[in-house]
Amino acid sequence: MGAHEVDIAIIGAGTAGMAAYHEARKQTDRIALIEGGPFGTTCARVACMPSKLLVAPAHARHQLGALPAFGIESDAGKVDGRAVMKRVREERDRFVGFVKDIVEDLEQRHVVRAHAVFEDPHTLRLSPANDGTKPAFERIRAARIIIATGSRPRIPDSLRAAGDRLIVNDDVFDWQDLPGSVAVFGAGAIGVELGQALHRLDVRVHLFGIGGGIAGISDPGVRDVAIRILCTEMPCSLDARDTRIERDGDAVVVHFTDGEGSARSERFDYLLAATGRIANVDKLDLENTGLELDARGIPRFDPQTLQCGDSHVFIAGDANADRPVLHEGADEGHMAGKNAASFPEVYRHTRRTPLGIVFCDPQVAFAGQTHAQLTADKVEFATGEVSFENQGRSRVMLVNEGLLRVYGEHRTGLLLGAEMIGPENEHLAHLLAWVIQMRMTVAQVIEMPFYHPVIEEGLRSALRKLLKELGMGPKPPKGCIDCGPGA
Template sequence: MSTTEFDLVVIGGGPGGYVAALRAAQLKLSVAVVEGNHLGGICLNWGCIPTKALLRASEINHLLHDLGQFGFAVDNPRFDFEKVIARSRGVAKQLSGGVGHLLKKSKVPVFNGFGKLSGTDGKKRKITVTMVDGSITELKAAHVILATGARARVLPGLEPDGKFVWSYREALVPDLLPRRLLVIGSGAIGTEFASFYRNMGSEVTLVEVADRILPVEDEEISKLAYASFEKQGMKILTNAKLGPLAKAKDEVSVEVTTRTETQKITVDRVISAVGIVGNVEKLGLENTKIVVDRTHIRTDEYCKTGEPGVYAIGDVAGAPWLAHKASHEAVMCVEAIAGLSVHPIDPTKIPGCTYCRPQIASVGYTEAKAKASGYEVRVGKFPFVGNGKAIAMGEPEGLVKTVFDARTGELLGAHMIGAEVTEMIQGFVIARTGELTEAELKETIFPHPTISESMHEAVLSAYGGALHF
């Protein structure tokens, strides 16, 4: 068994792991990545990127069936579902290859295997790597970053079975376009799949155990999403409890109980999107001071675990489970290792985006959270129906909502639903990061005509100055 020494070893090659390695290489640290599956991790290969490719296809399908409002007519628009899926996989493959190229360009070796903490040798950590070909390699490093990500939570009775019950993986490479689909869980993953399949023509039922869909979003945004999804023909059940699945030859049935009724739902396929669990197994944590809390590694604000020289970033380190959070943690963690001055991440300055139709984006406190935290708030709202660009695009359905500290004018939060809001939210993220108040935002000039003007109007609205509604 050969042994190789580095300053840093990163276990996991997702958006946290590979970014950590690239930043370490920039800072002249000797670094290696251990990855047993695909560079780019779940996000690039089985999450963020391929789902966006699918959602783009579903948006096109929706537009093809809504061309009349623009003065166009197309007879019998149709699609090749296999090609839609193949394009999504091709996009993921291209970007995964790109990550490999970046690591090679930065002279970062990649060990194609699974790493495990296996003790210390003086001030060095030992990492045993079981390569995919079965061979064993030992690495040593003064620092180790665990970036092993997470996987879909599996509930008893909802185990993916390769046919009737899908996790996100099966939903990305389906064997067919189901005529009837049940989606369990209305977080970002469940909502995006529900939106994709509905816009491709499936009859979709979305089930949520909480009292509203998208429960982490501002309640007003959740209500607007509910109304929009129902308008699109989606059936939504909240406060729902599911009975056991009954599988037949070509379909599956389940009893769903809400506060008002119990009904039997029969579908062709079920997508289970009920959360994630951290990949903490087989990492050698049992012989360390690392604490695992509800499947996630506990860290401090600088990503340090309880074990000296070992850090954890990204999904394995807990919420929010977002690729951009993992990448930012990666840079902060590596810069701290290199002795640079760093600032801990403020979770209220991390944006969240859901790419359903209509899109949803937010940053900071919801109105309810701000009030519960003791703030006196000023709230501004502006609907897309008052925005010229949105109307010209045929996208008048949407809302921008701002939440300010009434005492200081600080922007506490922003919440948006509508076309392109996942691109627009960054403006409010910059405002949160820069600790801007309503004074600076009111003085900011937004280009016309753009949907982003609704952001300005929502700021003005909080102070009684909205001009176009």
């Protein structure tokens, strides 16, 4: 067994890796797609899709609680945990199956079942895959290499005392039944989504965080509203201190000091670590590449080319920890594949407007630049806002809670970004991301059609207030004459 020579080697067959493969394949047949773990993207196996499969029944059950307010009595809503998890697993496997079908349709001589590490800048040393498959050769020599190895959950050492009762989101979706109680550590997107979903499915949940933040919100006003809404529904300790974990039989005991300064202890069946993710680059022997690495061990790269320095190596998707969401990973895979194929010619690509959604209820969403980014960059911006509490359509549907804030640039009147928590805000975030990417001014966006009565009218109210704050428009009306303020 010797070295296999290729033009392009791609390490990782997830979303970014497969996108890179399809682009590179257009230019060369000398290509290797290397994967040592399970096929099926992070999104399909343990992230986007299975988490929404758990969120969906939780949301449906929660909606039953509003029926009496509409004048409808119902005794439905009993949770069958085994049935809930059976559907989650079956639908998850269905989504993973689609990805496996795509892999099986690839040119199989390009697929290498193996783990790879760098022996030198152009040589990858191979070892058997997780399933024991031994590669047909010991090494791959590649003119260009794309790193698309994805990421994995980060587990702080302080949580490991939970032993086999310590789980990550990957484990949740293999449950046969719902447990009685879970301590969720991490108040970011994963922790909030799963914590609220489990709570609504009759699992006793306590959400623990550090520093007082929730769901990644940086705007203080939106964050305060989000904390009030989400932490009224389920127990939260968003700045838990003096936290200590211990095992007591089959239970996990969490000792902590709450926000009131009181020492407390609670017992749980499981401890779910939702404390972020780390890039899978630490086992690639990157020290043998000569690449400059940052403090996290990730190669320094240009986000508009995905090129590491001026080298022949490119890095895409969660592996670079820049924009760890599926559509960005796919975009980066295409960019890396194109540039690896054209190297040494490397082309810069305009990135899409940032868009993020947390599928809690109400939904948290971000579009464009966040409050924190604008503040850090010392941008001169104004803010417009609308509360959903009295927004007409939201009130009709009894989903009237939340706050939307939009940001505009003083000098140009351009709409720059938004942060929000509110009903069905995934749709508002998409609309805002589109108009921001089109570089529309606040005044231009207000001229777009707004139907009545819809939640989007709340966005128009926020934009009118923003235009006034920018000194570019008349005093905004107090609301729709038919449906009250914030319509």
